[in-house]
Amino acid sequence: MKIHHLLGATAILALGTLGAMAQGYPTKPITVVVPFAAGGPTDVIARIVGEHMSKTLGQPLIVENVAGAGGTTGQARVAKAAPDGYTIGMGHMGTLGASPGLYPNLTYDPQKDFQPIGLAAGTPIVIVTRKDLPVKDFKEFMDYAKKNEKTINQAHAGSGSVSHITCILLHEMLKIDPNSIPYRGTGPAVTDLIGGKVDYICDQIVSVSSQVKGGTIRGLAIATPERSPALADVPTTKEAGLPAYQVSAWNALVAPKGVPADVMKKLSDALIAAVTDPATKKKLEDLGGVVPDAKGASPEALAALIKSENDRWVPLLKAKVKP
Amino acid sequence: MELLSNLAYGFSVAATIQNILLCLLGALVGTLIGVLPGIGPVATIAMLLPITYKLDPTGALIMLAGIYYGAQYGGSTTAILVNLPGESSSVVTALDGHQMAKKGRAGAALAIAAIGSFIAGTFGTILIAALGKPLTEIAQAFGPADYFSLMVLGLVCAVVLASGSVLKALAMIFLGLLLSTVGTDLETGEQRMTFGLLPLADGIEFVTLAMGVFGFAEILRNLEQEQSRDIVEQKVTNLMPTRADLKEAAPAVVRGTLLGSILGILPGGGAVLAAFGSYTLEKKLSKTPKEFGKGAICGVAGPESANNAAAQTSFIPLLTLGIPPNAVMAIMVGAMTIHGIVPGPQIMQKQPDLFWGMIASMWIGNLMLVIINLPLVGLWVRLLRVPYRMLFPAILIFCAIGVYSINNQPFDVMLTAFFGLCGYVLIKLSFEPAPMLVAFVLGKLMEEKLRQAMLLSRGDPTTFVSFSQHPISTVLIIVSGILLVLAVTPSLRKKRDEVFVE
Amino acid sequence: MSDHRSQAARSPQDIVGGLALILIALLALYLVNHLPASGRVGFASGTAPRLFAYGLVGLGAMVMITGWMKEGPHIERFSFRGIIAILGSVVLFALMIRTFGLAVSGIPMVLLAGTAARDIRWKEALVFAIALTAFCGFLFPIALGQPIPLWPQF
Missing domain, CATH: 3.40.190.10 (Periplasmic binding protein-like II)
Structure with missing residues (x-):
């Protein structure tokens, strides 16, 4: 009996939460999957950018560290997450750019399985x-x-x-x-x-x-x-004397494929607001980060970056690193 | 005295009312979360970090120090009370600490751990302030070959950890070493023994293994024993250690502190090596080595002091080089960078207020630890009187949440259940899990360092015993050899005697 | 003296234990069979697992042999009730947490675990399960902001 009541009550509460989701996004905290352990460069950048984004969005951004297999475990989790805008990921040069060249059993395609939100910071x-x-x-x-x-x-x-x-x-x-x-x-x-x-x-x-x-x-x-x-x-x-050597371990926010356009717009705007905010920008630059301008942080720029990085890394790593 | 004026300067920065309150609060929440079984220091600190984000950098650092010590000590508390080591170095604390708890002496074990930690912490703080720079240079002298030899020495000590058969302890060491090689190969990226499972690609998480073979297996065994199921078999005697206890434990605290302070400066396995190095030492020096593993107070006092001294001096590489020597420190660095502080060699000159303020706050953190925990000992001991039928489901759910929170992966929780089964079988077959866990922790480092040394010497194995190239390594290998002979001889003699009796 | 040696399995714990270790080591050797045993500097990805596994085979054999030579205790009975309740509850939690959230998966977990105790009192166990789940739900996702799902996610 008691279990029954409780399950009922839980279901009502759960439905309540679900119902609220359809209205003006965001109505609950947003999870940012960081595919590396807490304390590392990507984690720190996610937390700094996330703090400002939560001001714009009016909901906290909670960092979820899902480390493992060079970050691909966490990145795969983002690819599989519900496309409701409540799970996004802080991808990275390795997980989005190089991973197809390193992991033959990769379960996601950096170019096809994500919708780009934007570049947060490059770390040269x-x-x-x-x-x-x-x-x-x-x-x-x-x-x-x-x-x-x-x-x-x-x-x-x-x-x-x-x-x-x-x-x-x-x-x-x-x-x-x-x-x-x-x-x-x-x-x-x-x-x-x-x-x-x-x-x-x-x-x-x-x-x-x-x-x-x-x-x-x-x-x-x-x-x-x-x-x-x-x-x-x-x-x-x-x-x-080696001008061709241009490399940055960039960090960028992506969402799973299928997030509604208005939600994507809100996320992208919040990111641009964060990286163009002087205080946030300074924090990132103090760490040595290269912070993009509004154009550099746009979804289009990130899509182009992911493609060019795939083109550069995948053939090289397939030839040089045997898994 | 430059040191004194520097320290005084540090205290003038750190010891404002607001900062002390922040430190107290940090130590309190650190203890309260850290004491939950299954939530180890790394998880505790990671969970509590966000509460420091809103503070100014100095305040945040001081609160972090409080959280750090609280979490560390909270971990030792669970090791003693419910036999659940939350991190590698408290495996050793659990050995005799939990046995003391079972004999109704949990209070004494907790109090001696707190007192020992405080003494060790104080000594460690002074050491950092006085000799931070030169100690860093000693740590720098350790290359891959030297580390490897140190790990060998550590494993030889692990044999002594066992209270039963030496042969079975050796077998457990090899099992631990074998388990440590599961995961992606560091050099080539090949998958080793992962069964194609992606969550195993980074190897087995220490916490999953420890919670399983120690925690879950212990619960399974307790539930079997109808009469003595409640943890406290006998009546709880004094809450505080007796005068005789203190007299017995004092030299162990001193030795543990010294050993921990030295080993703590070595990145990686410093704290673990210190904890069970101290245990080995105490067991060897003890007049009643048979008591070890059955609730010897020196077996708690020594390793806990060593552990805490090492936790203290492990700040040295962080402060003087800016390199986090272990997982806990890596999180601390992350927290600092969020506040715009990038720890590094220049921090001492450029931000002396921060540097000395931090050192002062370390000591304040240690003090808060004792202030909070000595009164709490009574509360923790009373928790043991909760009927076991309620205690163990609580332990299980905290463990499940704690393990889940490491990587936010349900697979890790399942793996813990699997290791629980393994641990239960080990108990039934009278194998001890402690040497396995220690070997597991050291094994990872050992293989890494071995291969680095071999790559650096271009495949020359004599590099480890070449006195001209690696004097430290050579000495360590010789010491390990001597210790191994000493460890094996008595058991050989005993076996011979038994054969003769037959 | 000689009839002692002819007796079967004098220390069953050691014989079974030694055998188990040998089997684990053989499994490991099978799993690393495709990895190179030595590389250009002597060590390769397959070297350390092989060394440790060979060591384990040797030690397992020695444990077995001492099991034949020496008298030792018998293997105690396994408590399957405990294994199913304790480990089952943990597995249940792992299976449920990401879909059903802490609020829903915590209660059955605590209840299932509770059945391991022979003196379980159902009413008390249910109240305790709800209280404990509520406490964890409040502490981790809400108070500490941990990314643990609290409510079911469909």
Whole structure:
């Protein structure tokens, strides 16, 4: 009897919640799936952007960390989520750009299974070396790496990680195949770089900027067209002699396919309002993020970005990384 | 004294009424959430972070410190009360702590853990303030080869963890090592023993394994024992440790603190190694090693102090290098970056108020921990009088929610149930799960470091014992060898004796 | 003395345990069979699992052998009631949580778990299940803002 009553009451409550959903979106908290663990760069960006978006939307954005399999577990969850606008995802260069080249059993298609909301922030890749590597600048580094291909050690944060694949691209451009040492995450890799156990890493600016500024490692080049205010002393790859090397671990919001257009519009507007808000923008830039303008944060720009990134990474990784 | 003036400066930043209240509040909610069985420190901190977002950076950091210590201690409380270790280092606390609880001495175990933690925390704080920089350099000297050898030493110590058969403990270590290799290969990205299941791609989560083999299996066993089902078999004696307890535990606290402070600066397995290194040490030094595993107070005091000292000194790599040494610290870094603080080598010079304020707030956090928890001991002990038929469903639902919240994946919850079954079978066959869990934690690091060292030496296995290249590694390997011989000899002798008796 | 050795299974715990470990190790060896056993620096993806599995086979065999040599306790009876109620309730929770939410899945979970205790009092168990679920529902999704579904999601 009691169970019966309770189930009835629950059903009524549940129906009430469902009924409210149809009216002016959003009427309940929105879940942002972050496909990485709490505390990482993507998580922090999602929380900073989400905080401002919740002001515009009038409902909290709750971060749900679904880590696993290089972020593809969380990204797959977004693809399968109900297209009601209450589950969106903070995708990433790896999960949306490179994953089809890394995971043959991927359950989603970055271009077909999502509707783009917009780019939140790019986090440029910086090439950093141990502080006593005998090179003066990036040009010398390229020569050094070519000459010492057999003895030089590159570290990365694990197979398929941003630091792994971005260095694969670098090696492809330099036509070298050096020894690469895998670590479990960026932290231990950078620790051994500081300790001089390995020679260089390609990684997101936010993971290395404070160490470069503190002088425990050296930043040789940043892979963006312009220098980053967070690391103003580090030249761009263009200045340093490898202009083709342009890489950023961008983070972008996507929704599952099938979300109504008016809901998408609200989400996109809220994102643009967030990234153009001076305070939010400053927070992201302090971390080394490259914050898009209103046009750069538009759904169209993101759709184009996902396509161009797929074209760049998938063939390269299929050839270079055997799963 | 520069140190004293720096510390005084730190306290002037941290010790405002508002900040102390924030710290107290943080420690309180940290304890209250952390004490829920199944909600380990990582989950607790992740859950409570958002409440600090609205504060100014200094206030937020101080509250975070409170949450951090509260969550850590809350985890130890559940380990002692219901045998549920929420993180790797409290596996060791559970061994004797829960046995003490069963004997009606939960109060003494909790109090000695709190006191030991406070002493260790205080020492650790002073160490950070005084020797942060040089200690970082020591940690920097550790390369992959040295780490690998340290893990070997750790595993040798794990043999000593067992209170029963050494052979079976060794078998459990190998089982733990084998389980640690499940998941995506770090170097090549190949799937290993995942049965094609995507949720296993990142390997087995420590919490799922620990909740299963410790928590669920323990519940299953308790339910079988008709008479002694309620956790407290005997009448609860004193809530506080007796004078004799304190006298017995004091040297263990000192040794644990020293060991923990040293191992804590090493990123990765520092706290785990410290906790059971201390356990091993106490067991070896004890006049009554047979008591270990049956409720020896030194088996709680030593590892808890070591654990907390290590938790303290693990701030060193974070503060001086900006690198989070473990999962908990990674979340703390995330929280700091949200407040616009990117921890790193320059923080000490550029933001001295923050640096010294944080160190001061660490000590305040430790103090709050004792202030909150000593009075709460009575409450926790009373919780054990809740009839078991109500206690265990509550434990189960908290565990299920706790495991779910790690990755928000139902699969992890199912896996915990599976490990619960495995743990139950292990109990029935008289295998002890603790060495397996320790080996599981160390195994991941061990393989990673081994392969890094082999890649760096281009495949030369003598790199580990080459004194000119890796002196630390060489020494550690020699020490492990000696310890292993010492650990195996008595059991060999015993077996021989038994054969002779036959 | 000699008739002792001819006796069957003197320590059943160790014999079954050793055998189980050997079987687990063999399963692991089968699962990593396709991975390379050694690579260009000696170690490859299949090296460590193989080493650990071989070690486990050896130790499992030794546990078995000591089981033959030494007298040991018998294996206690397994409580299937406990296994079904405790582990079943956890599995039930896992199956229900994402579709039905905490509010609906918590109650049957606590009730099913409760049946593990022989002294279950149904009225008390039901009230307790509702109260506990309400507490968890309030604490995690509402007070702490955790992304755990509270209500059914259809």
